[in-house]
Amino acid sequence: MGRARSLGLARGVILALACAAFAGCAGRGGEGPTTPSPAIERPARAWSAAALAELRAALDAAPAQGFASDLATLAELDRLDRASARDADAAAALDALADETFARLATYFAAGAVDPAQIDPEWRFPRPAAPDIAALRASVAAGVSPSLLLNGLLPTAPDYSALIAELAALQALPASDTDANGRARDARIDAVRANLERWRWLPRELPGRRIDVLVPFFELRLRDGAAPAIVHPVIVGARRTPSPSFGAAINSITLNPTWTPPSSILTNELLPRFRRDPGAAEADGFDVLDRAGQVVDPALVDWRARPFPYTLRQRAGAGNALGRLRFDLPNPYAVYLHDTPSRGLFARADRALSHGCIRVSEPETLAAAVLADPAWSLEALQTAIEIGETQTVQVPTPLPIYIVYLTAARDTSGAIGYADDIYRRDAPLLRALDNAGDQIAALDAGDATTECAALGL
Structure with missing residues (x-):
């Protein structure tokens, strides 16, 4: 019965089509040509279908760069794309949202989604310049690929590419059969995402010959192009006195340096100790200098005086806090790279021990490599x-040095290594990175509601 009914319906459709065709032929033969219906004109759009498709693909792929996914904007782009086929207001709204999305991605790719000044008080690198959105948008309008323009804003360093590959590998791992393994995978994904963002904060052009100090890894790397990096263990700032992240240049090396302690160490540590034991100043090799630069007998000094009217300077020697060698890198943070009289501390696994300066193992070997001068061999x-005399040796070409806080980084073999987040910086960075996406999603959702009401959709 059902099959007979289906056949009947099919015959009815065929008959109707035949009749319609006959009527059309009859009409053309007896009444002449009919007036065609006017074609529906598609509203004009600034974003071509191809450019919009590339922009959508770039937004969809943003999590591969460590950004939060933005499903709300993707859905809204799709909705407005469909509506723009028949509605000029929807076409205008689509162009506006595409412009905003493109500008946002360009800014994120060029300088990061998070302002480092709001997240890491010790990150002292200037943030990369914001991209020229108007020029980029003009290039899109002229037919240049949006993906090509956006990807050109990302860091090109091999270390960044290695982190991208690591993130893809971690995200492709199957679900773990144990909670512990799952947490380990998720923790690594978090670390990689945080450090991808830090790389977007760094200068885009890094010299081939330079020193990198990876603070959480307690490691210094002297890089020289494609040659294997020379690695030295280091001691970095303690958790209460963290080492800042910044760039500078080593312009000289001081042999047998003296040490003038900064005010924080003077006030909080040395003066209270010397007040309790005035003989400790002389025992530790400190000279007390008055305002004229003359040496004062420590026994005559009022260690309780505030403000303290003298300068303390530790004499050069094996017991000097800077050791026998200091790398001079002028910077506003009073951070040096230097030797230490306590070389046994390098045997510790956790070497967050200093007041912020970087103490380096085997400093003489590093100095010879930095100078690269036969006259100053090891x-x-x-x-x-x-000989014991204080002497300053100029570095012929100042050597750039970057002290950076990275908790996931490529090691000398090319694999990604992970370090303890000693200053607990990753969690707030990840929250801000995810909130950047949440805020945009909320904004887009609000805009979508307004647009829907306005368009009657």
Whole structure:
């Protein structure tokens, strides 16, 4: 019965089509040509279908760069794209949302989604310049690929690419059969995402010959192009006195340096100790200098005086806090790279121990590599140090140095290594990174509601 009914319906459709065709032929034969219906004109759009498709694909792929997903904007772009086929207001709204999305992605790719000044008080690198959105948008209008323009704003350093590959590998891992393994995977994903954002905060052009100090890894790397990095263990700032992240240049090396302690160490540590034991100043090799630069007998000093009217300066020697060698890198944070009289501390796994300066293992070897001068070989440096005189050796070409807080980074073999988040910086960075996406999603949702009401959709 059902099959007979289906056949009947099919015959009816065929008959109707035949009749319509016959009527059309009859009409053309007896009444002449009919007036065609006017074509529906598609509203004009600034974003072509191809450019919009690329923009949508870039937004959809943003999580591969460590950004939060933005499903709300993707859905709204799709909705307005469909509506724009028949509605000029929807076409205008689509162009506006595409412009905003493109500008946002360009800013995120060029300088990061999070302002480092709001997240990491010790991050002292200037944020990369914001992109020229007007020029980029003009390029899109001229037919340049939006994806090409956006991807050109990302860091090109091999370390960034290695983190991207690591994130893809972690996200592709199957669900773990244990909670512990799942947490480990998720923790690594979080670390990679946080450090991808930090790389977007860094200068885009890093010199091939430079020193990188990776604070959480307690490691210094002297890089020289494609040659294997020379690695030195380091001691970094303690958790209460963290090492800042900044860039500078080593312009000289001081052999047998003296040490003038900064006011924080003077006030909080040395003066209270010398007040309790005035003989400790002399025992530790400190000279007390008056305002004229004359040495004062420590026994005559009022260690309780505030403000303290003298300058303390520790004499050069094996017991000097800077050791026998200091790398001079002028900076506003009073941070040095230097030797230490307590070389046994390098045997510790956790070396967050200093007041913020970087103490380096085997400093004479590093100094010889930095100078790269036959006149200042390792043996020549050691001989000059043994003489005991304070001497400054100029670095022929100042060597850039970058002290950075990275908790996931490529090691010397090319694999990604993970370090303890000693200053607890990753969690607030990830919250801000995810909130950046949430805020945009909320804004887009509000705009979508307004547009729907206005368009009657």
